[in-house]
Amino acid sequence: MTAPAYHIAVLGATGAVGRRILAELEKSSLPIGTVHALASARSAGQRLPFQGGYLTVEAASPASFDGIDLVLASAGGSLSKRLAPAAVAAGAVVVDNSSFWRMDDRVPLVVPEVNPAALTAHQGIIANPNCSTIQMVVALAPILEQFGLEQVIVSTYQAASGAGKAAMDEVLAEMQAQLMGEDMHDYAAVLPVKGAAKHYPLAFNLLPQIDVFEAEGYTHEEYKMIHESKKILLGDPDATAVKVTGTAVRVPVMIGHGESVYVDTGNPAVTVAAIRELLATAPGVVVQDDPDQQLYPQPIEAAGERETFVGRIRPDLENPGAFHLWIVADNLVKGAAWNTVQIAEELAARDLVRVPAGSPWRA
Numbered sequence: 001m002t003a004p005a006y007h008i009a010v011l012g013a014t015g016a017v018g019r020r021i022l023a024e025l026e027k028s029s030l031p032i033g034t035v036h037a038l039a040s041a042r043s044a045g046q047r048l049p050f051q052g053g054y055l056t057v058e059a060a061s062p063a064s065f066d067g068i069d070l071v072l073a074s075a076g077g078s079l080s081k082r083l084a085p086a087a088v089a090a091g092a093v094v095v096d097n098s099s100f101w102r103m104d105d106r107v108p109l110v111v112p113e114v115n116p117a118a119l120t121a122h123q124g125i126i127a128n129p130n131c132s133t134i135q136m137v138v139a140l141a142p143i144l145e146q147f148g149l150e151q152v153i154v155s156t157y158q159a160a161s162g163a164g165k166a167a168m169d170e171v172l173a174e175m176q177a178q179l180m181g182e183d184m185h186d187y188a189a190v191l192p193v194k195g196a197a198k199h200y201p202l203a204f205n206l207l208p209q210i211d212v213f214e215a216e217g218y219t220h221e222e223y224k225m226i227h228e229s230k231k232i233l234l235g236d237p238d239a240t241a242v243k244v245t246g247t248a249v250r251v252p253v254m255i256g257h258g259e260s261v262y263v264d265t266g267n268p269a270v271t272v273a274a275i276r277e278l279l280a281t282a283p284g285v286v287v288q289d290d291p292d293q294q295l296y297p298q299p300i301e302a303a304g305e306r307e308t309f310v311g312r313i314r315p316d317l318e319n320p321g322a323f324h325l326w327i328v329a330d331n332l333v334k335g336a337a338w339n340t341v342q343i344a345e346e347l348a349a350r351d352l353v354r355v356p357a358g359s360p361w362r363a
């Protein structure tokens with residue numbers, strides 16, 4: 001029997017993530033029938049390069065999913081809220097990049113190196129985790145499994161592209177304005193959060209606010225990292241077996257998030273050499289850690305790569321069993337597009353590109 005060729009819709013195809021989903025699809029082992037590029041009505045008619053030719057962008061609507069097997073969505077939460085159920089009702093399986101479905105009990109939150117088995121319970125919608133969470137759990141999962149994990153404290157250094165194409169354009173305009181002697185504040189219209197009361201330049205600056213503020217002074221991004229990592233690693237967003245906390249900061253880097261991650265295994269017998277050896281063979285991880293050679297992960301080098309890079313592995317000198325890691329990945333590739341296409345490949349390999357009969361969104 002020949003393998004099925006999937007009819008795929010990329011929702012948000014003109015965006016920072018959507019364009020890279022198309023690039024990952026070009027490299028993918030997925031058997032592809034057709035690919036439909038969907039975006040807002042503003043972009044309808046625009047042409048996007050794909051497999052040596054072009055896809056013509058169509059305005060997304062519930063009717064866009066007729067005859068589609070797989071939707072790879074990156075068009076924001078409000079659109080995913082509305083269109084993901086419509087797509088499933090039309091018979092398509094949706095892999096969604098927005099945060100809207102991630103905490104829903106009916107929706108698996110998947111990083112293929114970590115919890116691929118969660119896909120077997122999907123009911124039509126699968127959530128792709130937050131970019132900063134993905135790269136952190138790729139490195140933490142092997143440590144949790146091999147040595148145990150009591151506490152994680154993360155500080156992020158997140159690239160402008162994490163806030164989409166408009167944020168990247170804004171930072172470049174600010175940099176240019178500053179270098180030309182103009183007031184770069186005039187160009188701050190998106191960051192730190194689109195629609196917020198105040199906007200600040202990211203160029204030549206750091207913004208310790210990613211997404212809106214929530215309870216206890218945490219930002220929504222910080223809550224995402226806490227609860228998503230628990231859902232992926234422990235199967236429960238509110239699990240208490242591992243304590244997770246953090247601070248999320250936007251930095252004037254275009255692509256590639258950095259994370260300073262403090263992990264306490266609670267096991268004083270664990271050594272740096274053991275952590276390094278473990279991570280050297282962990283799926284999706286590349287260890288770049290040689291201080292003598294000044295070798296450590298950098299966003300500029302991780303950009304465009306699918307792997308998660310780990311370096312600066314060193315012990316807490318006063319707390320045996322606890323370690324510092326410096327983790328870097330391309331937020332648009334492993335943090336979004338590749339993880340999405342990787343989920344699609346995993347679904348296909350497990351013959352799960354089908355909406356189960358009991359799905360709450362099935363027509």
Ligand SMILES: NC(=O)c1ccc[n+]([C@@H]2O[C@H](COP(=O)([O-])OP(=O)(O)OC[C@H]3O[C@@H](n4cnc5c(N)ncnc54)[C@H](OP(=O)(O)O)[C@@H]3O)[C@@H](O)[C@H]2O)c1
Nearest residue numbers: 012014015016017039040043074075076098162164165336
């Ligand atoms: N950037 C990252 O690192 C990252 C990582 C993980 C997850 N995500 C998530 O992925 C999603 C997209 O992020 P992004 O960075 O790619 O944003 P983006 O660059 O702003 O792109 C947004 C996309 O959504 C489309 N869109 C907006 N409104 C629409 C509408 N009413 N109907 C149909 N399409 C519409 C846009 O089409 P037009 O061009 O026509 O406006 C564009 O294709 C967000 O939910 C984000 O949180 C982003």
